[in-house]
Amino acid sequence: MYQIQRVLLGSRSDFSVVCQIAFFLGMEPEELTSSTLTPEQIQQEQDSHYMKDTAPVDWVQLDADTAPILEKVVQGVYDGTANENSRPERVSERLVYREMGLLGHQLENMPRCRAIFERYTETYPESWARKIIWAYQRLRAQGKPFYWSDIRKLSGVKKKNFQSIIPYLQQYTDAETANRIVALIE
Secondary structure (H helix, E strand, O other): OHHHHHHHOOOOOOHHHHHHHHHHOOOOHHHHHOOOOOHHHHHHHHHHOOOOOOOOOOHHHHHHHHHHHHHHHHHHHHHOOOOOOOOOOOOOHHHHHHHHOOOOOHHHHOHHHHHHHHHHOOOHHHHHHHHHHHHHHHHHHHOOOOOHHHHHHHHOOOHHHHHHHHHHHHHHOOHHHHHHHHHHHO
16 A cells, blocks of 8 residues: 555656556556657646756755765664664665655765765675674673573574674674684574
């Protein structure tokens, strides 16, 4: 229902959703591919969607204004300082669009913001390694004995993913800490 609403309001045009709507309406494939509209009707339709008060976007200015805010938001998500109870998370394009209130593909038109995003982009195993190190250090700071299950609960990383994490542990911490984490888990 949500996808249909977005297509009908014009904010989304996923091919598969449009095809599903056409199928539901009983449309033939030829109706979708061959237009019966005259050029005047097409122009009239395009003119009806014109918004008079919209100014062209100044991408350079928007990029300059958005970059410092994006840097702060992404840094908070990346290192877990977004709020006091948060853990480090993987920075994804979807997260950036949601947190910054950007619309589809706007990041592509803003080179400074894109560079900031790419600086924090990482694979899932890299993200998991950072989360495990963060959880290990947090539990160690409490001074109580802890086990792999405690790290797993705090970090949210599943044990089946641990083998893919090992190569990245030393990238984010010293060898001694990495060896202690590996010994604790195995």
